[in-house]
Amino acid sequence: MSAPLLIDLTHTSHTRARTGIQRVTRSLHRALGASALAVTHDPHWRAWRELEPWEDANLAANSTAAKRGAQWPLAARLRGRARRVLGSAPPPLPANGGLIVPEVFSPSVARALPRVFDAVHGPRVALFHDAIALRFPELTPAKTVARFPPYLIELLEFDGIAAVSEDSRDALLDYWRWLGIKRTPPVQAIPLGIDPQPAAETGEISPAIRTSPGSPTVLCVGSIEARKNHLALLAACEDLWSRGVKFTLRLIGLAQRETGGAALARIRELQTAGWPLRYDGPVNDTALAGAYAECEFTVYPSLVEGFGLPVIESLAQGKPCICAAHGALGESARGGGCVMLESVDSAALANALEQLLASPGRIAVLASEARARRFRTWNDYARDLTKWLLTLPRR
Numbered sequence: 001m002s003a004p005l006l007i008d009l010t011h012t013s014h015t016r017a018r019t020g021i022q023r024v025t026r027s028l029h030r031a032l033g034a035s036a037l038a039v040t041h042d043p044h045w046r047a048w049r050e051l052e053p054w055e056d057a058n059l060a061a062n063s064t065a066a067k068r069g070a071q072w073p074l075a076a077r078l079r080g081r082a083r084r085v086l087g088s089a090p091p092p093l094p095a096n097g098g099l100i101v102p103e104v105f106s107p108s109v110a111r112a113l114p115r116v117f118d119a120v121h122g123p124r125v126a127l128f129h130d131a132i133a134l135r136f137p138e139l140t141p142a143k144t145v146a147r148f149p150p151y152l153i154e155l156l157e158f159d160g161i162a163a164v165s166e167d168s169r170d171a172l173l174d175y176w177r178w179l180g181i182k183r184t185p186p187v188q189a190i191p192l193g194i195d196p197q198p199a200a201e202t203g204e205i206s207p208a209i210r211t212s213p214g215s216p217t218v219l220c221v222g223s224i225e226a227r228k229n230h231l232a233l234l235a236a237c238e239d240l241w242s243r244g245v246k247f248t249l250r251l252i253g254l255a256q257r258e259t260g261g262a263a264l265a266r267i268r269e270l271q272t273a274g275w276p277l278r279y280d281g282p283v284n285d286t287a288l289a290g291a292y293a294e295c296e297f298t299v300y301p302s303l304v305e306g307f308g309l310p311v312i313e314s315l316a317q318g319k320p321c322i323c324a325a326h327g328a329l330g331e332s333a334r335g336g337g338c339v340m341l342e343s344v345d346s347a348a349l350a351n352a353l354e355q356l357l358a359s360p361g362r363i364a365v366l367a368s369e370a371r372a373r374r375f376r377t378w379n380d381y382a383r384d385l386t387k388w389l390l391t392l393p394r395r
């Protein structure tokens with residue numbers, strides 16, 4: 001048996017948040033199985049080590065959290081500091097075939113990367129999710145905007161970069177080209193996967209549309225933050241409700257207070273006014289699957305994405321999706337099942353929602369298109385990523 005790969009789970013093993021990058025990281029770790037060994041940089045010990053049982057439990061938990069930040073229990077912090085003060089050296093990392101870093105790593109992890117690189121015997125690969133912080137700084141938290149220029153330079157130290165979409169790959173290469181960097185690692189676009197659906201595994205086809213006892217439900221899954229464009233969606237829905245169009249809008253997603261504050265306030269205002277708007281906050285995987293099953297279709301009004309998992313996940317559930325036609329979202333939407341919009345302003349969203357709500361036949365056609373598609377699984381993604389990694393020379 002070949003030596004396992006190392007996978008850096010420094011952030012994800014210390015949070016139960018389930019925003020995009022955490023979901024990708026958890027899913028990749030699960031798909032790699034015994035072929036990968038999870039490691040973390042312990043900032044209190046100031047050392048790289050294998051995960052401890054409490055960190056494994058964090059990864060396995062089917063729960064969510066209201067904060068994205070890493071949480072270290074007091075006992076773990078004290079234990080790490082005691083080891084450092086006493087000069088206790090961590091056990092050496094085992095023989096391995098390479099390293100995968102799927103997270104957007106912090107400055108402290110970046111400073112520690114040379115130490116783990118020294119322990120890696122094969123190629124070192126980082127996932128690249130998006131360059132939104134540089135392309136749309138006005139839609140991004142200030143700390144993230146400040147972090148990204150050095151982060152994109154730090155990626156140059158890897159032997160390869162696996163971009164989650166063609167759009168993300170092009171954005172990274174364009175940035176390096178703009179900086180005048182001549183020698184860069186290879187950047188390969190490897191599209192993400194999703195968890196396989198029971199219908200796809202058994203050959204059974206679920207109904208195209210779930211008949212709701214009351215008004216139909218339109219689902220929107222995504223963090224409440226500026227670039228997700230909830231304000232335009234809320235304006236579109238208020239316009240339709242005020243004209244007597246009957247439907248419930250259900251929102252699911254973790255709130256990013258710095259850029260999502262205006263949307264959160266608007267949600268509260270619309271709920272207070274009595275409009276049929278439900279906001280669940282972050283939910284676990286079981287509740288998310290139930291929300292997809294109960295809706296008629298989904299809307300994903302995001303302005304820009306690195307990949308756009310909610311679009312693919314909606315289609316895999318046989319639920320049509322309204323989304324943008326450009327960038328990474330356009331890549332995901334191609335192939336059927338989507339209403340693709342050149343603009344996701346409030347007028348365009350209102351028009352698309354109104355037309356779809358008024359046409360059960362159109363929903364059925366789109367649902368049929370969605371169910372006819374075949375989607376990559378996380379096992380497919382892990383296989384393709386590993387296969388490509390093993391072709392890379394050490395730089």
